[in-house]
Amino acid sequence: MNRHPVILAGLILTLFAIAGSGLVAFTYWQTADRIAQNERDALLHQLHVLVPAESIDNDIISDTVTLQAPDLMGRPETLVYLGRKGGKSVAAVFTPVVPDGYSGPIKLLVAVKMNGTLGGVRVISHKETPGLGDQIEERKSDWILRFAGKSLNNPTLSHWKVKRDGGDFDQFTGATITPRSIVKAAKNTLLYFRDRGQALFERGKAPEKEKKPAADEHG
Amino acid sequence: MSEYGKLVKEGLWSNNQALVALLGLCPLLAVSNTAINGLGMGIATTVVVTLSNGTVSLIRNWVRQEVRLPVFVIIIASFVTAVELSMNAWFHELYKILGIFIPLIVTNCIIIGRAEAFASKNPVGRSLLDGLAIGIGFTLVLFTLGALREITGLGTLFTQADLMFGEGARNLTLSLGDDFKGMLLAILPPGAFIGLGFLIALKNLIDRRATQTKTVPVSAAQPEPTAG
Ligand SMILES: Cc1cc2nc3c(=O)[nH]c(=O)nc-3n(C[C@H](O)[C@H](O)[C@H](O)COP(=O)(O)O)c2cc1C
Secondary structure, eight states, rough: OTTTTTHHHHHHHHHHHHOOOOOOOHHHHHHHHHHHHHHHHHHHHHHHHOOOGGGOOOOOTTTTTEEOHHHHHHHHHHSEEEEEEEEEEEEEEEEEETTTSSSSSSEEEEEETTTTTEEEEEEEEEEOTTGGGGGSTTTSSSGGGGTTTTTTBBBBGOOOOOOGGTTTTBBBBBBHHHHHHHHHHHHHHHHHHHHHHHHHHHHHOOOOOOOOOOOHHHH | HHHHHHHHHHHIIIIIITTSSOHHHHHHHHHTTSSHHHHHHHHHHHHHHHHHHHHHHHTTTTOOOGGHHHHHHHHHHHHHHHHHHHHHHHEEEEEEEEHHGGGGGGGGHHHHHHHTGHHHHOOOOHHHHHHHHHHHHHHHHHHHHHHHHHHHHHHSSSSTTTHOOOGGGGGGGGOTTTTTTHHHHHHHHHHHHHHHHHHHHHHHHHHHHHHHHHHSSSSOOOOOOOOO
């Protein structure tokens, strides 16, 4: 056995590398479409929570623009989903990143309706401490839901803070940093929208293929 | 006890990889924050360890000694990637929670450990059974620890059961009531260590009781500490 050439060992290893890659390639080929569809569905589901499916008739996932406003959005390039109905602008969903949470960046979806009120805010991902900062998750508390309907006039700009800082938004017991950072990010998105929101829809290409609302795909 | 019975008993109890060998601590501690997360990670690990045990056993006679470890690693890594893709395709929500931990199964010492210590020396049937028993033993610990941490930390049990069992399972979730806010410590990483400590102590206690009852006739039998 021991006098077998090293070639044989190499050959065996190669064989297994090929078989292993084959298995992975096969699984990938079998699952790729489904995974892409899952991701699309999940995203659409999230967008529809903020911009109800019946309020728009465009393909909101593809109708996007990218903007550069690192100061307000917390990332160099921010994707915005545009919701329209019958060619008229309905709402824009921003994807800002909160840089100043307690631990690590917090990714948000912030929907703003054309009248400048928030359609809602949701947390996509975060690394805040379980039990403290994670109250920003929808399934942990209803705190995040309270943004819906707010605007720069309600409350007034100087009240876009947590209560501890003299504003209108609750903080959590023992955790002020996380809510403070989210309130600031929501306010910044509203500020951006006030100044340049309309322009986003004109930059977006407004594809006018009549498409049924995707709601029935989801139930 | 039959040979197969012995394999099962070892995997589930006397050689439980999490409670006795203390292997696979990284996923064990990271993903055991709720019962369902623990169950999901446990099942994924069970699938991988069973498949890898079976395959390693199949090829044990013609893989040369020098290259056996790299071959095992290739096998395990391929299965893990396949499991990861499948979970992403069929259990997308659960995947989003466990996603980052699935690739870590590759580094779970239990799997390479069983390949090297058992499957490379035993026939296919026994290796498959060993993998299954070891995997289920690991899953039980993950699930129990997850349930304990979830109850003490969040005051709920089986939250997000729908991620694994579909919409119908949504109302499986039990809650201790809204007044119970939970003990933060249980959810944080130290809670996992402490919980595991309690589980190990409990197992040792049960084992000791068992030895004592067996040795009652022999007076003053020395209770043996279980292997660590
Ligand atoms: C281990 C640990 C984790 C914490 N995690 C968070 C967190 O995720 N979010 C947060 O806002 N504050 C967190 N805090 C608390 C902050 O350090 C800070 O004390 C708090 O946000 C200030 O709010 P307070 O003045 O209401 O206590 C954590 C503190 C500790 C010790």
